[in-house]
Amino acid sequence: MPFIPFLSLNHQHRSVERDLKECLAKTLKRGNFILGEEVARFEKEFATYHKAKYCVSVGNGHDALLISLKAFNIGKGDEVIVPSHTCHATWLAVLNAGAKPLPVEVDASTYTIDPSKIESAISKKTKAIIPVHLYGQPCAMDQINAIAKSNQLFVVEDNAQAHGAIFKNKLTGSWGHCNATSFYPTKNLGALGDGGAIITNDKKLYQFANSFRNYGSLKKDVHAIPGMNSRLDELQASVLRIKLRKLNQWNEARKRNANLYFKHLKEVKEIQLPPQENKITKPVFHQFVIQTPHRAKLKNFLAKKGIETVIHYPTPVHLQKAYSHLRYKKGDLPVAESLASSVLSLPIWPGLKKEDIEQVCFAINSFF
Numbered sequence: 001m002p003f004i005p006f007l008s009l010n011h012q013h014r015s016v017e018r019d020l021k022e023c024l025a026k027t028l029k030r031g032n033f034i035l036g037e038e039v040a041r042f043e044k045e046f047a048t049y050h051k052a053k054y055c056v057s058v059g060n061g062h063d064a065l066l067i068s069l070k071a072f073n074i075g076k077g078d079e080v081i082v083p084s085h086t087c088h089a090t091w092l093a094v095l096n097a098g099a100k101p102l103p104v105e106v107d108a109s110t111y112t113i114d115p116s117k118i119e120s121a122i123s124k125k126t127k128a129i130i131p132v133h134l135y136g137q138p139c140a141m142d143q144i145n146a147i148a149k150s151n152q153l154f155v156v157e158d159n160a161q162a163h164g165a166i167f168k169n170k171l172t173g174s175w176g177h178c179n180a181t182s183f184y185p186t187k188n189l190g191a192l193g194d195g196g197a198i199i200t201n202d203k204k205l206y207q208f209a210n211s212f213r214n215y216g217s218l219k220k221d222v223h224a225i226p227g228m229n230s231r232l233d234e235l236q237a238s239v240l241r242i243k244l245r246k247l248n249q250w251n252e253a254r255k256r257n258a259n260l261y262f263k264h265l266k267e268v269k270e271i272q273l274p275p276q277e278n279k280i281t282k283p284v285f286h287q288f289v290i291q292t293p294h295r296a297k298l299k300n301f302l303a304k305k306g307i308e309t310v311i312h313y314p315t316p317v318h319l320q321k322a323y324s325h326l327r328y329k330k331g332d333l334p335v336a337e338s339l340a341s342s343v344l345s346l347p348i349w350p351g352l353k354k355e356d357i358e359q360v361c362f363a364i365n366s367f368f
């Protein structure tokens with residue numbers, strides 16, 4: 001039986017190889033590698049994709065979150081609401097802004113922050129909420145924005161895992177005051193290295209981020225604020241421009257694969273499947289994450305059958321050593337802890353064939 005890797009980027013790169021080589025050659029010839037025309041064009045195109053006014057590209061997703069928080073002057077003494085179950089970079093950006101991450105449990109069936117638990121977590125110190133569209137599953141942005149409005153909080157969406165996802169006819173990454181994203185190579189829209197972006201409709205936020213990412217400077221040798229160096233480079237911008245044109249097509253392939261999983265795994269009682277597309281939410285399946293109490297044995301069994309799987313994420317963020325100063329202990333966030341012990345990501349990348357998914361489903365069915 002053929003080996004099925006958890007992820008391969010070769011398929012997507014093959015389909016745009018000629019364009020990639022051409023754009024790399026052009027950038028090389030032009031000889032301008034930082035904040036040139038490719039960056040400007042990509043920012044315009046990515047903003048347009050989200051029907052937003054402004055985009056500022058940055059060095060990575062962590063910095064996109066950090067700069068967004070800085071734009072709201074969030075720092076020492078402030079708290080920022082984050083989901084209990086997420087990539088730890090979401091929490092880290094809050095820490096690096098000097099503020100305290102305040103975790104709110106996710107809904108175990110959607111993997112996203114549970115809006116019904118947000119309000120009781122808010123205190124005088126709370127300044128913002130970071131909803132994370134984890135695994136490509138959109139958060140309930142209407143409820144989150146309503147809570148934020150009535151409590152005068154900023155919303156910074158973390159859309160690193162959900163490029164192209166839709167909630168109530170509007171793209172994720174276009175609901176918040178600021179929207180941060182990552183172009184880490186494995187993302188639905190990924191660069192050939194690190195990259196990130198901030199999207200907003202607010203001109204002042206745009207101007208702040210634009211300057212902050214470039215040593216606090218908009219004009220050579222003039223530094224109005226003490227910023228940082230976090231710039232997307234010309235090569236990555238030119239690659240992202242090419243890949244952006246393919247994003248919807250690649251997302252459709254992910255959805256096709258997801259639908260095959262739903263079809264062939266729906267009878268397996270021992271696993272919980274992720275939410276399917278419906279009239280309100282249209283996920284883009286950055287990951288296809290199932291839950292099962294038999295995870296370790298299933299993962300081993302699949303590995304023996306030549307099927308690679310990954311756990312996102314095996315240790316809840318609040319129990320990572322780096323966050324020990326926040327003094328959380330086992331049992332404090334039971335939903336996050338239960339997910340950390342039961343989630344398993346199946347291969348979902350766009351180049352997988354129908355037979356590959358059927359092979360995974362056959363193996364899972366035979367295990368149970």
Ligand SMILES: Cc1ncc(COP(=O)(O)O)c(C=O)c1O
Pocket residue numbers: 060061062063086087089090132134158160161181182183184194195196
């Ligand atoms: C949900 C989420 N937020 C933030 C990040 C941070 O992005 P980066 O690795 O580009 O800093 C990532 C990706 O790694 C992520 O998945």
